[in-house]
Amino acid sequence: MTEVVDRINDVFVDAGCQGWLRAQPIGRDAPVVDVGGTEPVVAASVYKVIVLVALARAFDAGQLDPRASVRVVPADCTPGPTGLSLFSDPVTLSWWDLARLMITLSDNAASDVILGALGLAAVEAVIEDLGLTCTRVVGGTAALQRQIIHDSGALTLPEAVGLLASNNTIHDSAAFDPAYTTATSGADIIAVLNGIWAGTVATPDTCSTMRAILAQQIWPHRIRSGFPFADVMVAGKTGTIGPIRNEAAVVEMPGETPIAVAVFTRAARSDVFLPVVDAAIGRAAHLAVTELRAWLD
Amino acid sequence: MIRHLRYFVAVAEHRHFGKAADSLGMTQPPISQGLRRLENHLGLQLVERGPAGATLTEAGAALLPRARLIVDDSTRLLSEAAQLFGGLQGVRWGAIPQLDDEILARCVRALRGASDSAEVPVATVTKGTAALLADLRRGDLDIAVVAHPAVIAELSAGPVLTLDRKVVLPIGSRAAEAKNPRAQMLRGLALACAPREDNPPAHDVLLDALRRRGLDPAVHPASTHREVSAAVAAGQCFGVATTTAAVHAGTVHRRMLVEDVALRVRIVAAPGRDLAELIYALDRELLRVGP
Numbered sequence: 001m002t003e004v005v006d007r008i009n010d011v012f013v014d015a016g017c018q019g020w021l022r023a024q025p026i027g028r029d030a031p032v033v034d035v036g037g038t039e040p041v042v043a044a045s046v047y048k049v050i051v052l053v054a055l056a057r058a059f060d061a062g063q064l065d066p067r068a069s070v071r072v073v074p075a076d077c078t079p080g081p082t083g084l085s086l087f088s089d090p091v092t093l094s095w096w097d098l099a100r101l102m103i104t105l106s107d108n109a110a111s112d113v114i115l116g117a118l119g120l121a122a123v124e125a126v127i128e129d130l131g132l133t134c135t136r137v138v139g140g141t142a143a144l145q146r147q148i149i150h151d152s153g154a155l156t157l158p159e160a161v162g163l164l165a166s167n168n169t170i171h172d173s174a175a176f177d178p179a180y181t182t183a184t185s186g187a188d189i190i191a192v193l194n195g196i197w198a199g200t201v202a203t204p205d206t207c208s209t210m211r212a213i214l215a216q217q218i219w220p221h222r223i224r225s226g227f228p229f230a231d232v233m234v235a236g237k238t239g240t241i242g243p244i245r246n247e248a249a250v251v252e253m254p255g256e257t258p259i260a261v262a263v264f265t266r267a268a269r270s271d272v273f274l275p276v277v278d279a280a281i282g283r284a285a286h287l288a289v290t291e292l293r294a295w296l297d
Numbered sequence: 298m299i300r301h302l303r304y305f306v307a308v309a310e311h312r313h314f315g316k317a318a319d320s321l322g323m324t325q326p327p328i329s330q331g332l333r334r335l336e337n338h339l340g341l342q343l344v345e346r347g348p349a350g351a352t353l354t355e356a357g358a359a360l361l362p363r364a365r366l367i368v369d370d371s372t373r374l375l376s377e378a379a380q381l382f383g384g385l386q387g388v389r390w391g392a393i394p395q396l397d398d399e400i401l402a403r404c405v406r407a408l409r410g411a412s413d414s415a416e417v418p419v420a421t422v423t424k425g426t427a428a429l430l431a432d433l434r435r436g437d438l439d440i441a442v443v444a445h446p447a448v449i450a451e452l453s454a455g456p457v458l459t460l461d462r463k464v465v466l467p468i469g470s471r472a473a474e475a476k477n478p479r480a481q482m483l484r485g486l487a488l489a490c491a492p493r494e495d496n497p498p499a500h501d502v503l504l505d506a507l508r509r510r511g512l513d514p515a516v517h518p519a520s521t522h523r524e525v526s527a528a529v530a531a532g533q534c535f536g537v538a539t540t541t542a543a544v545h546a547g548t549v550h551r552r553m554l555v556e557d558v559a560l561r562v563r564i565v566a567a568p569g570r571d572l573a574e575l576i577y578a579l580d581r582e583l584l585r586v587g588p
Contacts, residue, residue, distance in 0.1 A: 013427070016498030018450055040333050133337075138348075167446055167502050168561060169457050172324070179314060179329025179346055268446035268498035276501065 001033065004291040008035050008284045015280035016268045017245075022186025023261040023288035026197045026250060031295040033288040037186030040134040040178040041264040044144075044239030045106045046246050047137050047182045049192055049214075054122040055099055055114055056202035056210055064117065066096045072113055078142040079157060083107025096209065103237055104216045108141040115140040130195060134178075134185035144182065144241065147175040164242050165272050176242050176266070186262040189248040193260045197250060211235060214250070221278040222247040223261065226286030233258075243267040245277050251289050259292050261285045299371045300569060301335035302364045304328045305343055309361050313350040322566075322573070327451035387418035388575060391429040391441040394491060394520035395560055397542035400460075403582050404442070411578035423521070425495025433567050440575050442583070444499040445561040454563040455576060458583045462558045463550040465489075465529045465536040472535070473549040480510035480554060489519035489528035489536040499561075506557035541586065 012019030022037025024030070058064040074087040082105040084091065093101075098114055101107035115123070120137065127135050138144075145157050151173035154160035164171045174180035195201035196210050215235035222245070224234045236249025248262035263281045267274055307317035308328065318325045329346075336343055343357035353361065388408050392401055401421065408419050424432070429441040433452055445457050464483075466473040472482035488507070493500040493516070507514060517534050519525045522543070525536035530547030537558045544550050564579050566572045 013448070014494075014497055016446070016448060016496075016501060018448055038337075039330065134333075168459065177314075177326050177329060179325070179333065268448045269502060270446070271505075276497075 001031070001291070004033060004287055005035055008033075008287050011280050011284045011287065012265065015265075015274075015277045017243075017265040017277050017280065019280070019284060020186055020264040021262065021284055021288055022190055023259060023285070023292055024190060025292060025296060026194055026258040026260055028257070031292055033291055034186070035284075037190075037262070038134070040183045040185055041246070042176055042178050042239075042241065042244045042266070043135070043137075043182045043184040043189075044241040044244050044246055045108075045111075045141070046184060046189055046237050046239035046248050046262075046264075047135075048102050048106065048111050048239075049189065049196075049237045049248065050123055050126055050132075050135070050137065050184075051111060051115055051118070052099055052103060052210055052213070053192060053196065053201050054118050054126045055095065056206040057126065058118055058122065059095070060203045060206055064095055067094050069093070070095060070098060070113065072098075072109065074109065077109030078112040078140065078145070080106070080108030080141065084109040096213075100213050100216065103213050104218055106219075106238060106240075112140040112142055126192075126201075130188075130191055130201070132184065132188040132191060134183060135188045136184075137182050138180075139182070144175050147181060148173050148242070151175065161272070165270050167270050171270070173242065176244060186248075186264065189262045190260040193248060193250050193262075197258060197260075211250075217249075219247075221275065222281040223249045223251070223263065223285045225279055225282030226284075226289075227251055227282075243270055245274070245281060247281055247285075249285070251285070253293070256293065257296055259289050261288055298335075298338075299367060301331045301338075303368050303371075304331045305335055305357075306361070306364050306368050308332060308344055308351050309353055309357065309364075312352060314346075317351075322571070323453045323568070327453075330451070387420060388412065388440070389420045389422075389438050390575070390579075391422040391424055391432060391438050393426055393429065393442060393444050393495075393562070394423050394522075395444065395539070396442060396460075396562075397522045397539045399541040400539060400583075400586055403586070404579055407578040407582040408440075408575055411574045425491060425520070426499065427494070427496050430565065433565055436567060438567060439570070440564065440566050440572055440579065442562050442579065443565055444496050445563045446498045446502065447496050447563075448498070449563070449565065452565050452568060454565045455580060457561050457563055458580070460560040460562065460583065460586050461540050461555065462537045462560050463540060464553050464558060465525055465538050466549045466551055467529050467532045467534070468547050468549055470532075470535075472551060472553065478551050478553045480507070480512055483512055483514065483535050486514065486535045487517045487533055488514040489517045489525045489534040491520045492516075492518045495520070503558070506554075510554070510557065539586070 020036040020041050023033040059066045069092050071092045073090045077085040079085045098110045101110040123137050149160045152160040152163045199207040233252040239246040246264045250258050250260050252258040267277050311317040314325050318328045341356040345352045426443040426447045432438040472478040519528045526545040528534040
């Protein structure tokens with residue numbers, strides 16, 4: 001086990017990032033591959049998995065109707081690189097489809113609409129109930145964006161992102177510090193995924209829909225890049241903010257116990273695009289999952 | 298444990314993570330992570346983290362006096378030990394090979410002048426960034442000048458200092474002869490530079506900047522200016538050099554791609570020690586070399 005930890009650390013060093021990783025089979029406490037997996041880390045959009053659970057519980061409790069139509073006006077939305085905020089005209093869709101956008105392409109607008117309907121307290125209730133000791137959600141994506149704009153001394157989000165992407169100066173932000181921003185840990189987020197896969201965090205039917213949505217995620221550059229096999233399911237959620245690149249996913253080989261793996265990184269470089277770190281997340285996840293498969297065999 | 302208690306006391310006194318970090322000469326993330334570890338270890342929440350700052354919980358307030366005693370006692374232990382053994386036993390510092398001999402000597406002179414006790418020895422090592430950071434973490438070095446960007450993690454580093462560099466070219470090569478040398482004129486030459494494993498992120502930043510300009514040079518390992526000059530004089534490579542580096546036979550130094558090839562460094566100090574004088578001395582010297 002120590003050998004795989006060394007190899008995972010080498011992968012992070014080669015990619016020029018700090019890395020935290022945890023992997024364990026669904027439905028079991030052991031074996032575990034752990035590289036700082038119980039330390040608090042910046043969650044970025046990985047927190048949307050917890051919002052998904054809170055939404056599922058609101059459906060189960062009858063507080064929201066999953067098939068109800070929601071009208072979203074793009075101009076009023078939290079901006080983001082993907083999803084509804086890019087649209088030119090208002091759209092109407094169901095709560096489940098909003099959740100699908102939030103998870104599959106990390107749609108910030110959809111997430112903040114959902115969070116607005118649920119309230120932060122509903123998300124905190126999930127955190128409390130599942131005993132996620134390192135996890136805290138300070139607000140939606142709009143709140144994170146305000147943090148970044150404030151700390152970089154910029155006036156607008158694009159200006160802030162431009163300042164923060166420079167390698168020529170240090171621009172730190174509270175949004176990159178787990179003590180101040182939305183944070184979690186590898187162990188915490190795996191507990192959430194475990195509950196979704198075991199069908200215990202909500203009713204079995206709702207959990208089944210959540211699993212289906214997580215498996216529809218579109219991003220192939222992180223954990224999926226470590227498992228480029230058509231018959232292997234990688235159901236997960238990425239998170240990206242400034243130097244932070246994360247993904248938590250369940251990897252399922254046909255006929256084997258599914259394995260949950262969470263990788264969190266913080267790059268030394270500030271560049272907006274760092275394929276070397278994205279690939280390292282896939283490589284590290286692959287090393288951890290391969291180690292666990294050998295133990296489970 | 299004592300280190301984490303020190304963080305806790307500082308946060309309690311300043312009611313603010315950033316101010317606590319400043320008072321300890323550190324950055325915020327290691328403070329907040331250290332405190333979080335202490336809380337996990339004790340199984341108690343000590344500090345309430347809010348947007349306005351940090352306030353003590355009931356448990357935190359109850360434990361603060363004892364934490365203060367321990368921290369004060371450990372400070373006393375360290376200062377008594379320092380008195381017994383004559384304080385700083387000399388300055389152990391390190392620099393990356395990209396700093397040329399002249400800059401290195403100026404930094405040594407500055408460090409020597411910075412210590413109050415007149416004749417403390419200054420020991421210098423030249424290593425890649427990753428190796429220097431490992432030495433700092435082990436306590437084998439007091440202070441180092443490393444390349445930026447690098448994975449600094451829990452160490453405390455100063456701001457980014459930019460040192461101008463010129464492109465070192467073989468005499469007679471296209472860029473060496475041109476009135477206005479351009480990136481494209483470097484085509485066909487390999488880049489003589491420190492190996493990637495010295496510090497992958499800074500190496501990648503330089504290579505990516507060249508790729509952005511339409512160059513994709515092969516890399517020839519050459520760490521010091523001596524090695525770079527030898528590789529360039531052989532005719533198949535170009536390199537980069539700080540402005541005070543000697544121009545050797547068979548090579549020309551040209552000012553081009555200024556932003557792309559500038560050397561960016563940070564001063565990193567060993568944790569938990571007061572090295573402000575040394576940091577200031579190095580900082581002033583490197584700013585003088587400047588862009």
